[in-house]
Amino acid sequence: MSKSDDPDGGRAGDGFDLQSFLPYLLNQAAEESSLAFQQVYRERYGMLRTEWRVLFHLGIYGRMTATEIGARAKMHKTKISRAVARLEERRFLKRTRREDDRRHEVLELTTAGEAAYRELRQVARDYDARLAARLAPEEEQVLRRALRRLAAGAADPAP
Amino acid sequence: MSKSDDPDGGRAGDGFDLQSFLPYLLNQAAEESSLAFQQVYRERYGMLRTEWRVLFHLGIYGRMTATEIGARAKMHKTKISRAVARLEERRFLKRTRREDDRRHEVLELTTAGEAAYRELRQVARDYDARLAARLAPEEEQVLRRALRRLAAGAADPAP
DNA sequence: GCTTGTTAGTTACAAATTCAACGGTTACCT
DNA sequence: AGGTAACCGTTGAATTTGTAACTAACAAGC
Numbered sequence: 001m002s003k004s005d006d007p008d009g010g011r012a013g014d015g016f017d018l019q020s021f022l023p024y025l026l027n028q029a030a031e032e033s034s035l036a037f038q039q040v041y042r043e044r045y046g047m048l049r050t051e052w053r054v055l056f057h058l059g060i061y062g063r064m065t066a067t068e069i070g071a072r073a074k075m076h077k078t079k080i081s082r083a084v085a086r087l088e089e090r091r092f093l094k095r096t097r098r099e100d101d102r103r104h105e106v107l108e109l110t111t112a113g114e115a116a117y118r119e120l121r122q123v124a125r126d127y128d129a130r131l132a133a134r135l136a137p138e139e140e141q142v143l144r145r146a147l148r149r150l151a152a153g154a155a156d157p158a159p
Numbered sequence: 160m161s162k163s164d165d166p167d168g169g170r171a172g173d174g175f176d177l178q179s180f181l182p183y184l185l186n187q188a189a190e191e192s193s194l195a196f197q198q199v200y201r202e203r204y205g206m207l208r209t210e211w212r213v214l215f216h217l218g219i220y221g222r223m224t225a226t227e228i229g230a231r232a233k234m235h236k237t238k239i240s241r242a243v244a245r246l247e248e249r250r251f252l253k254r255t256r257r258e259d260d261r262r263h264e265v266l267e268l269t270t271a272g273e274a275a276y277r278e279l280r281q282v283a284r285d286y287d288a289r290l291a292a293r294l295a296p297e298e299e300q301v302l303r304r305a306l307r308r309l310a311a312g313a314a315d316p317a318p
Numbered sequence: 319g320c321t322t323g324t325t326a327g328t329t330a331c332a333a334a335t336t337c338a339a340c341g342g343t344t345a346c347c348t
Numbered sequence: 349a350g351g352t353a354a355c356c357g358t359t360g361a362a363t364t365t366g367t368a369a370c371t372a373a374c375a376a377g378c
Contacts, residue, residue, distance in 0.1 A: 013219035016280050020303055022290045023193040024212075028233065028310035030185035037182050048364080053183075060172035067326065074187065078366075081328060103326045103373050121175050131181045134313070135305050143305040144179055146298050150290065151187035207334080226356065238335075240358060262343050262356045 026150070033131055040123050045116055046090075050075065050083040052120060055109070058093060059117030063108045065098075092116055185309070192290055199282050204275055205249075209234065209242040211279060214268070217252060218276030222267045224257075251275060 018024055034049075041047040047055070057069045066080045084107060087093045092113035098104040109117060132140045177183055193208075200206040206214070216228045225239045243266060246252045251272035257263040268276060291299045 013221065016215070016219050016283070018215055018219055019307065020287075021283055022287050022303075023189070023196050025303065025306045025310065026185060026189035026192055029306040030182065030189040031233065032310050032312050033185055034182040050364095056175070056177055060175050060177055062172065065326080074190070076366075077327065078329085079364095081326095082364090085328090101326090101374070105327075124175070124180055128179075128181050130313075131309065134308050139301055139305050142298055142301040144181075144184065146294050146302040147184045147188040148178065149293055151184065151191050153191050154289075154293070209334095224356080235336075236357070237337085237359085240356095241334090244358090260344070260356090264357075 022150075037124065037127050040127075041120060045120070048083065048086070050079045051087055054080060054083045054087060054107075055092060055113065055117050055120070056124075058107055058109045059114065059121065063106050065104045065106055067104075069107075087113070181309075196283065196286050199286075200279060204279070207242065207245070209238045210246055213239060213242045213246060213266075214251060214272065214276050214279070215283075217266055217268045218273065218280065222265050224263045224265055226263075228266075246272070 019028075038049070041052045045052075053073055053075065054069055057064065057073060061072075066077070066084060069075065070077055070080050084093065084095070088095065090112075091110055093107050093109050095105040095107055098106055135143065197208070200211045204211075212232055212234065213228055216223065216231060220231075225236070225243060228234065229236055229239050243252065243254070247254065249271075250269055252266050252268050254264045254266055257265055294302065
């Protein structure tokens with residue numbers, strides 16, 4: 001039949017355009033644009049996605065606790081707990097219990113962690129530039145702004 | 160210390176702006192914007208992400224094989240295999256071996272599958288509109304175009 | 319003091335994803 | 349034909365994630 005004859009990636013079929021559905025489209029773009037970066041932190045440092053995120057949070061913001069990272073990155077406690085454990089094993093960070101409240105562990109990068117962070121940060125900068133180069137300069141601005149708005153979530157759940 | 164004092168979500172620290180790093184930002188936006196839709200297909204149909212995707216591909220493009228879906232959606236074989244198995248169990252789709260080449264299985268929605276698809280499609284449309292409503296109309300256009308370009312991937316890997 | 323409740327972080331178990339190998343079918347090559 | 353290679357789809361084992369119960373530390377009320 002003539003149902004799926006379009007050579008390109010997608011607007012045939014019935015009325016729904018999957019390639020324009022934001023949750024789907026965002027996911028495809030996120031997936032695709034993570035690939036090359038992923039390859040670096042995986043193959044060069046044996047890290048997982050959760051791990052480079054924790055690394056970056058500490059590299060950027062300095063000493064913080066696991067919960068603070070979780071709040072900023074919207075990552076679940078357990079993910080962070082495991083990422084921290086692995087990063088500690090590999091001596092990328094160290095923990096210190098806070099003496100005024102011994103429930104908190106303050107996390108901090110070691111020298112090795114700092115070094116890894118700085119290298120990955122450079123990779124990230126270069127890579128981000130390469131991604132942005134696929135877009136028109138003003139397009140890029142609009143994109144980042146729109147994404148931040150979407151990432152922020154709905155303020156009001158419609159009355 | 161004065162290292163992480165910014166009340167809002169992000170630009171303190173050293174020079175790197177994580178909230179603007181596209182792979183990270185895209186992921187946050189994708190995650191956030193999937194939540195409400197996820198809730199519907201999960202709680203109303205007990206589906207997984209892979210499953211609604213397969214369902215939509217069949218609903219939109221009609222009969223296709225698993226590999227064709229994989230190519231369009233950039234989903235791995237095994238994910239699709241398992242999604243198809245679960246959708247079949249629940250009688251949302253049926254398979255037919257192609258007689259001219261018995262390696263292929265043509266997948267097709269059942270009546271129940273069609274019904275589920277149509278309902279979810281409506282949810283998707285409404286939801287997409289609600290997401291887009293957070294953006295300025297022209298912003299929205301630029302966003303979708305930019306995302307499609309990013310999702311398409313790099314044409315040349317730089318010589 | 320001694321409950322009760324809350325918060326920080328871990329761990330155990332189940333669910334989902336990835337990776338590698340497999341069976342069955344067709345295509346190619348001599 | 350016979351052998352090898354390629355392709356479609358599945359399966360089992362290893363990773364990774366998610367969910368829920370847990371320990372430890374503090375805080376508040378009584």
